Amino acid sequence: MLEIRKAVEADKTRIWEIIKAVIxxxxxYVFAPDATEEEMIGYWCGxxxxxxxxxxxxxxxxSVFIVKQSDxxxxxxxxxxxxxxxxxxxxxxxxxxxxxxL
Numbered sequence: 001m002l003e004i005r006k007a008v009e010a011d012k013t014r015i016w017e018i019i020k021a022v023i024x025x026x027x028x029y030v031f032a033p034d035a036t037e038e039e040m041i042g043y044w045c046g047x048x049x050x051x052x053x054x055x056x057x058x059x060x061x062x063s064v065f066i067v068k069q070s071d072x073x074x075x076x077x078x079x080x081x082x083x084x085x086x087x088x089x090x091x092x093x094x095x096x097x098x099x100x101x102l
Contacts, residue, residue: 007051007063012041014060015053019044030102075100 007015016037023040026033031040044065045051054062070077075098084095 002061003055004052005055007045007053011053011060011063012045015044015051015063016041018060018063070096070098 019031019040020037023029023031023033023035031043044063048068049065050068051063051065053060054064067075077096078099079097081095081097083092085093087093
């Protein structure tokens with residue numbers, strides 16, 4: 001079973017190793033295969049995001065981020081799903097459908 005936790009400063013080296021391996025072939029993400037660690041960690045762990053890591057047997061095996069405010073990275077809200085999520089404090093909450101032309 002995976003453990004998910006908020007990323008900490010010490011996780012950045014492993015996050016970079018994962019990102020580097022994923023973008024190396026240039027066929028999965030829009031990031032340049034030769035992007036630097038500084039560029040990618042700055043993007044992935046930026047202050048406008050909550051960054052998380054997934055651990056298996058205590059080792060980081062993946063990472064994800066959630067943008068605190070989606071319009072900061074250029075997405076446009078193109079739709080909304082009413083009552084899509086049962087929030088623990090706010091009750092039924094809508095989900096946004098977002099789009100960004102690459």
